[in-house]
Amino acid sequence: MAGADVYGQMLHIMTDWDTTDNKTGEKMAKISKDGYERKAEYAARRMEANAENKNLTPAQHAALRDLAAARHQLHCGIDRLIKSAETGIDDTIIEAIGKINKSGLPNLKLPHQLGPDAFDIDCFQDPLFDVPEDADEYAGEYERIHEQWSAVHSAIDNYLRKTDSENKTFYAPTGMSRE
Numbered sequence: 716m717a718g719a720d721v722y723g724q725m726l727h728i729m730t731d732w733d734t735t736d737n738k739t740g741e742k743m744a745k746i747s748k749d750g751y752e753r754k755a756e757y758a759a760r761r762m763e764a765n766a767e768n769k770n771l772t773p774a775q776h777a778a779l780r781d782l783a784a785a786r787h788q789l790h791c792g793i794d795r796l797i798k799s800a801e802t803g804i805d806d807t808i809i810e811a812i813g814k815i816n817k818s819g820l821p822n823l824k825l826p827h828q829l830g831p832d833a834f835d836i837d838c839f840q841d842p843l844f845d846v847p848e849d850a851d852e853y854a855g856e857y858e859r860i861h862e863q864w865s866a867v868h869s870a871i872d873n874y875l876r877k878t879d880s881e882n883k884t885f886y887a888p889t890g891m892s893r894e
Contacts, residue, residue, distance in 0.1 A: 760887045770882040771820075778814035779878060782823075783886045785811040786871040789864065790888070797860045805834055808867070815874075823874050826866040859864045 746754070762783075766776050785808045789796065796804045808825070809832055816822045816831075829835045837860050847853045875887035 761889075765884045765886060768882065768884050771884065773816070774814075775818045775820050778811070778818040778820060778885075779875070779884070779886045781814055782811040782871060783875060783888075786868065786875065786888070788866050789871070790824070793861065793864050793868070796864060797857060805836075808871070820878065823871075825870045827863050828867075834867070836860060836867075 722852060751861075756845050762780055765780070766773075768776070771779070785804070788804050788807055792802055792804050795802050809828075812825065813821050813831060823832075824892055827836050837856075872887060879887050
């Protein structure tokens, strides 16, 4: 599908501008149920096309698919992750990194990663973390933690883009605002 067609479809499925970005406070598009279904179908088609690419082994394709899914969970759930360690998103990322590093692909070490099974990033739910009661201090801590997880997200995004470029695959996200 040509880029203009995809862009046109994305514009078609945006139905409302009433969702607010937690970090910037800017209005964002709210996508209809039909739009989400189309995006999921498009992603599934991309993953099928990736699996047919012979530049990588099946294990490498599986590892990249899991990493792309983990990146998407982080992208969609960063606010929940900041507020609660119970989301499992961090564990999903660690598991995906382990698969990448065992697959024969270049190793991936993320910012704030302590080792093969943990991140060094606070969470408001962590019993050792003293959640600020002052609104300004809370906002500052939220922003600090958001920046740390955003660095993890960016590193995964960059890894996927580099891998795509080198192997002619399509694991990196394709959102409208992306280059």
